[in-house]
Amino acid sequence: MWLRYSCRDAIFTAFSILMATGLVASYDLDVGSTDSIKNTAKQMAQDLVSFYHGDEPGQTPGLLPQPYYWWEAGAMMGSLIDYWYYTGDTTYNHIVEQGLLHQVGPYNDYMPPNQTLTEGNDDQGFWGMSVMTAAEYGFQNPPSDQPGWLALAEAVFNTQAARWDPENCKGGLRWQIFTWNNGFDYKNSISQACFFNIAARLALYTGNSSYADWAVKTWDWMVGVKLMDDNYRVYDGTHIEDNCTTLTPYEFSYNVGAFLLGAAAMVEYSNTTKNSGDVEMWHERVDGLLNSTENIFFFGNTTEDKVMIEIACEPVSLCDTDALSFKAYLSRWMAATTKWAPWTFNRIKTLLSNSAVAAAKQCTGGDNHRMCGQKWANNSGQWDGTSGVGQQMSAMEVVLANMIEQSKAPVTNSTGGTSIGNPAAGGSDEGRVDPTGRYYKTVSTGDRAGATILTIIVLFSLLSGLAFMMTDETKSAADNWASFRSTFSAASGAAVLAALTPGAKKPSVEEKGKAVAMDRSSSTDTGEKIPTVYSAGRLQKRPESMSRRETRNRMSAPGIFAPATDPTTTSATNTDRRLSSNSVGQRSSVLRKQRQ
Numbered sequence: 001m002w003l004r005y006s007c008r009d010a011i012f013t014a015f016s017i018l019m020a021t022g023l024v025a026s027y028d029l030d031v032g033s034t035d036s037i038k039n040t041a042k043q044m045a046q047d048l049v050s051f052y053h054g055d056e057p058g059q060t061p062g063l064l065p066q067p068y069y070w071w072e073a074g075a076m077m078g079s080l081i082d083y084w085y086y087t088g089d090t091t092y093n094h095i096v097e098q099g100l101l102h103q104v105g106p107y108n109d110y111m112p113p114n115q116t117l118t119e120g121n122d123d124q125g126f127w128g129m130s131v132m133t134a135a136e137y138g139f140q141n142p143p144s145d146q147p148g149w150l151a152l153a154e155a156v157f158n159t160q161a162a163r164w165d166p167e168n169c170k171g172g173l174r175w176q177i178f179t180w181n182n183g184f185d186y187k188n189s190i191s192q193a194c195f196f197n198i199a200a201r202l203a204l205y206t207g208n209s210s211y212a213d214w215a216v217k218t219w220d221w222m223v224g225v226k227l228m229d230d231n232y233r234v235y236d237g238t239h240i241e242d243n244c245t246t247l248t249p250y251e252f253s254y255n256v257g258a259f260l261l262g263a264a265a266m267v268e269y270s271n272t273t274k275n276s277g278d279v280e281m282w283h284e285r286v287d288g289l290l291n292s293t294e295n296i297f298f299f300g301n302t303t304e305d306k307v308m309i310e311i312a313c314e315p316v317s318l319c320d321t322d323a324l325s326f327k328a329y330l331s332r333w334m335a336a337t338t339k340w341a342p343w344t345f346n347r348i349k350t351l352l353s354n355s356a357v358a359a360a361k362q363c364t365g366g367d368n369h370r371m372c373g374q375k376w377a378n379n380s381g382q383w384d385g386t387s388g389v390g391q392q393m394s395a396m397e398v399v400l401a402n403m404i405e406q407s408k409a410p411v412t413n414s415t416g417g418t419s420i421g422n423p424a425a426g427g428s429d430e431g432r433v434d435p436t437g438r439y440y441k442t443v444s445t446g447d448r449a450g451a452t453i454l455t456i457i458v459l460f461s462l463l464s465g466l467a468f469m470m471t472d473e474t475k476s477a478a479d480n481w482a483s484f485r486s487t488f489s490a491a492s493g494a495a496v497l498a499a500l501t502p503g504a505k506k507p508s509v510e511e512k513g514k515a516v517a518m519d520r521s522s523s524t525d526t527g528e529k530i531p532t533v534y535s536a537g538r539l540q541k542r543p544e545s546m547s548r549r550e551t552r553n554r555m556s557a558p559g560i561f562a563p564a565t566d567p568t569t570t571s572a573t574n575t576d577r578r579l580s581s582n583s584v585g586q587r588s589s590v591l592r593k594q595r596q
Contacts, residue, residue: 026364055099062098067321069123072389078133081134120174212266233256260290306354314375322390324374331355331394334352374386
């Protein structure tokens, strides 16, 4: 009897172990098999889309739920375009088209009014890069009554070019677009990178040299302020208060990745214009950026065994919600680089293959036992206990990137591109940094007169109604008037009289002490009240628990980073080689922004 039960228990235990093992080992990725890559990516895409509800009744297309910011939904749309491009699966194309078109805003330039409290140049830039990808990959065109993907990318470019800031640090874009957002005094590399990336790709797609000039201008500004050093290391940003002389030295993978793809596009553009000198220059820059990328953002001994890592925060588990997605973009842009810089293929393919295998191996989390975490390198394939849009998007992108050799080449206007453009899109400068002028027309004398008349009518109606309600039909008119007068005290009567007297000072809510404190960090009245929140003695635009990208700017394990290159020790020869034909001083600046 004992033996029978012991055997039964042993069999049950063994079966349970086998079942558990089967659940944990969800992905057995073979990067040499197209079917294996597609099957793995399909499941990863399903899990990625499970975080998105914008296509459901009552939800807003193109938005992710908290804690994800607006820009990451745009980045996710780009990932789903990649999914279609590599696999041919159209399952999510309707989500992409709906989301990309719903968020364009009233001027078709990805500046929706409801994002003014968080939108910066890099946020807008990510939507711009996604629609640029849609144009290059031949994604299904929008309906004829909607702007084309190319036109939307051009609109983003034009609105950002208008923000180029030569008055501070001789150029560059600020991080933030609107003055009340924390970080308006910061010029960060990702804003420059997005603008450079879009400009270079627009130059290649359209053949318009004006875009190429802006790409050169942006590159030269980055080098001039030392945000990109002689070793092609890209640092986070710099403040305008000290004329951009003090750098924030942290390095993030999406900065170098965006510049890498833009530089590859400039190689191809230079080839099409048959400018051999520029081809050589941009070839050298691609190599420099790729060296920097491998040395900093891949963990291992040699190219043959290195795996991607977000070095600024991943080793110490301090990556914020934004940073958890950065490896998705590095994977995406490294793979795309090989199409315009084909000599990089073998090296990039090896790095991405290693990373894809490591990423898929640790995707064993969640109730379905296949959710992906962030940590791929040096973790023995163990899930790190985290999951989310960023982690899922990163794993899917690096897996998909292993099909780049089989994928078709990006198109341009001259090689089969069908996306409709509009070089003047977003061209009106009005309201680019002032939503008052952007979303509301100027108040005219006629508007004021009409408002006055309507106010008088409303007040007369209210007083008539009040008089009617207080009239006692059993009393004479004289008695009713006496009763009406006695209802109001001298103080309240004075207030009513003041309210009806033209030019009289109105009592404010603040004077009564009844209002919640509100404030603006801009001297311009935008018509939009912004709640003031204080944390640690500093003005915040939202509670500290929701502060954006704190990790990116302030959190880092001691000793992870080498200090930024001292501007006084930079080699003049190397700097000159990395500058383009026009001097930095002759250029204006395009980017500005950082949230603290």
